[in-house]
Amino acid sequence: MVRVYIQTGYEYEALSKFEAAVDLFEEMGDTNTVKAVYLNIGAAYHELEYHDLAEKYYMESMEGDGSADAFAYNNLGEVALGRKQYLTAKDYFEKSISLQEANGDIFYLFSDGVTDQFGGKRNKKFTTKRLLKLIVNGAFHSMDQNKAIIENALEELQGSAEQTDDIVCVGFKLDV
Numbered sequence: 703m704v705r706v707y708i709q710t711g712y713e714y715e716a717l718s719k720f721e722a723a724v725d726l727f728e729e730m731g732d733t734n735t736v737k738a739v740y741l742n743i744g745a746a747y748h749e750l751e752y753h754d755l756a757e758k759y760y761m762e763s764m765e766g767d768g769s770a771d772a773f774a775y776n777n778l779g780e781v782a783l784g785r786k787q788y789l790t791a792k793d794y795f796e797k798s799i800s801l802q803e804a805n806g807d808i809f810y811l812f813s814d815g816v817t818d819q820f821g822g823k824r825n826k827k828f829t830t831k832r833l834l835k836l837i838v839n840g841a842f843h844s845m846d847q848n849k850a851i852i853e854n855a856l857e858e859l860q861g862s863a864e865q866t867d868d869i870v871c872v873g874f875k876l877d878v
Contacts, residue, residue, distance in 0.1 A: 703835045703859045707746070713746060713749070713750055716746055717743060717746055717747075720739055720742055720743045720746065720834045721743070722752040723735075724736055724739050724740070724743075727739065734741070735844055737762075737763045737764075737765075737800040738763075738839070740759045740760070740762045741759070741760065741763045741773055741774060741777065743759040744756045744757070744758075744759035744763065744774075744777055744847055745777065747759060748780060748781055748784070749779065751784065753781050753784055753785055756777070756781050757778060757781050760774045760777045760778050760781065761774070761778075771801050772798050772799075772801035772802045773798075775794045775795070775797045775798035775801065776794070776795065776798040779792075779793075779794035779795040779798065782794055787837060799806070806874070807876050808845075808872065808873065808874070808875045808876075809874055809875075809876070810837055810871065810872070810873045811870075811871070811872045811873075812833065812871040812872070813867070813868060813869065813870040813871075814867065815865075815867030815868045815869040815870065816828060816833060816856070816869050816871050817829055817832075817833055817871070818866060818867055819856060819859065819860055819865065819866055819867070819869065820860075820863055821859040821860040821861050821863045822859050822861070825863070828855075828856060828859055833871075834854070835851075836848075836851055836852055836855055837873075840852075844846035845873055845874075845875060848873060849873065852871060856869065
């Protein structure tokens with residue numbers, strides 16, 4: 703989304719919205735989402751080639767429990783590449799990979815009943831794209847939080863419509 707704003711000349715509007723989101727999520731005490739927004743702000747500044755500001759927000763995204771660190775280190779590697787600091791970029795990318803390996807892998811298995819569920823104002827399908835977006839956006843949340851997010855999204859879409867098929871969605875994390 704950041705690239706869309708930037709490509710269409712609305713980069714500062716995007717940054718303003720991100721800053722407002724930080725305020726809102728900080729007020730709610732949702733530190734994981736604040737970190738995700740910081741990653742987006744860093745990405746916006748990176749696209750604008752404001753490397754110092756990108757680096758600042760990527761570093762801020764790493765404060766706390768470490769859940770965003772692998773993403774942040776990867777993005778810091780991109781910033782270092784933009785600065786032509788190749789050895790620094792390599793170090794950041796290696797750190798990102800080692801953190802991803804240490805955090806384990808997360809798997810989701812789901813039936814077509816999840817993605818084929820109809821509902822909403824226009825009686826549209828839930829779609830695989832929407833489910834995958836929820837899963838990717840949930841990278842900073844616990845498995846229990848992801849379960850609640852997916853359940854709420856399905857319930858919101860379905861509303862009073864009948865369930866069209868069996869719905870099965872299983873997520874698990876392999877800690878190594």
